[in-house]
Amino acid sequence: MRLPKPLIAQTHVALQPHAPQTRLDPMSDPRFALLDEIHDLVLVLDPDRTVVFVNRGAAVRLGAMHLGRPFIHVIRNPQCLDLLEQVERGAASAADTITLRTPTPGTFRIRVSRSDAGNDTRETPFIVVAMLDISEQIAAEQMRSDFVANVSHELRSPLTALSGFIETLQGPAKDDADASDRFLTLMQAETGRMTRLIADLLNLSKVEGRQAARPTDEIELQRILARACTLVQQRADDADKVIRFDIPSELPSIRGDEDELVQLVQNLLENAVKYSAPGTAIDVSVTPDTRTPGISGPTLTVAVRDHGEGIAREHLPRLTERFYRVDDHRGRKSGGTGLGLAIVKHVVQRHRGRLHIESEVGKGSIFKVHLPIEG
Ligand SMILES: Nc1ncnc2c1ncn2[C@@H]1O[C@H](COP(=O)(O)OP(=O)(O)OP(=O)(O)O)[C@@H](O)[C@H]1O
Ligand SMILES: [Mg+2]
Incomplete structure (x- = not known):
């Protein structure tokens, strides 16, 4: 991305007619070329704030045309200007985290410092502006803190309910056998919810942790479906739902992880049972496809x-996000934590497959998982 030298020299000279002859041109100095190899965006300024060097990363993100222009035309941000002024007033360096909307949106760790490197006259130090894009890191931190907030919230609700029930059992319902029974049943449901939440969190983190390694066991899908169905059958019967299968008798085996695939199908079946009316059917099918x-x-x-x-x-688009529920209140009441489809997504990813969801309000939904047959 380096500009042709004659063009750089012309720009530089044209904008700095009074620059001393002995002063080095960083754009043509091999020592500065090393800065092309680093991840930071680097701009070097003359003491009059003219941009005299743009490394490759900065040229890609900010545009090479900034060479020879005043720095404040390149990054119009008061916080950044303040860093520059601190260094001009004598500080060796100044740094801050700054969110830029232009010329290139993102949050950057910006460090401004003075440097004599490559400055052969040694009279007027260059000013180096190094910018590291930390937007992804900030997004990841935000996700982590949202996650902790969500987990705490999900655990706090059943705990608050439990402590309320305990108080009632110790106080007003102390000698009331019927009320005690009722409260103990409710308490059991709340502890069940916490246990399920923790099990789901552990499952999710296990699958996420294994994401890079594709599973290699030879898997028969019929067996996976039979195991998953056994796990939800009771709930389906209680809710008056029939699970119908349409599976070819001969199916090729696939490479996979049996327990993870059972979890995947179990989560889809549980949702189908939970989010449909009594008396309706749930259809499970397997079809070979040549192109997906x-x-x-x-x-x-x-x-x-x-x-x-x-x-x-x-x-x-948001269904597979952790803790996402379409109807937060109802989802919570039905015992859901919003982790089921996040687990499904990660299992599908680990198997290098694809998840496809089609749905129509009032008519129903179809969750399709495409799994590659060969590795
Ligand atoms: N088959 C479905 N029909 C209608 N809505 C669904 C269906 N499957 C999922 N959803 C919606 O997507 C949300 C997320 O589903 P997910 O399975 O991740 O969480 P959950 O079922 O609420 O809780 P969990 O599975 O962790 O117990 C659900 O809360 C529900 O609103
Ligand atoms: Mg679910």
Whole structure:
């Protein structure tokens, strides 16, 4: 991204007619070229704040045309100007975290310092502006803190309920056997909710941790579906739902992790049971496909279809986020924590598959998982 030398020299000279002849041109100095190899965006300024060097990273993000221009035309940000002024007043360096909207949006750790490096006259030090884009790091920190806030919130609600029930059992309901029974049942439900939340969190972190290593066991999908179905059968019976299967008798085996795939199907079946009306059916099918967008080679598609309430279009892209529930209040009441589909997404990713959700409000939803047959 280095500009052709004659052009740089011309720009530089044209904008700095009084620059001393002996002064070095950083753009043509091999020592400065080393700065092309680092991740930071680096700008070097003359003492009059003219940009005399732009490293490759900065040229890509900020544009090489800033060479020879006053720095304040390049980064118009008062905080950044303040750093520059601190160094001009004598500080060896000054740094701050600054969010820039232009010329390149993002949050940067910006450090301004004076440097004599490559300045052969040694009279007027260069000013070096090094900018490191930390937007991703900040987003990750935000995610982590949202996650902790969500977990705390999810654990606090059942704990608050439990402590309320304990108080009632110790006080007003002390000698009331019926009330005691009722409260103990409620307490059991709340402890169950906490246990499920912790189990889901552990499952999620386990799958996330293994993301890089694709599973290699030979898997029969029929077995996975049978195991998952056994796990939700009781709940389906209680809710008066029939699970119907449409699976070819001969299916190729796939490479996978049996326990993770059982969890995946179990989560989809539990949702289908939870978010549909009593008396409706849940259809599970497996179909071989020769072409699936995003996957090379043949796939097996596992589809779980319910005839329930459906999901409005605007929610679809966020369904697999941790703790996301379409109806927060109802989801909580039904014992859901909003981690099920996050687990599904990670299991699918680990198997290098694709998840596809189609839904229509009032008609039902279909969750399709495409799994590659060959590794
Ligand atoms: N088959 C479905 N029909 C309608 N809405 C669904 C369906 N599956 C998921 N949803 C919506 O997506 C949200 C997220 O689902 P997810 O499985 O991640 O969480 P959950 O079921 O609320 O809790 P968990 O699975 O952790 O017990 C649900 O709260 C629900 O609003
Ligand atoms: Mg769920």
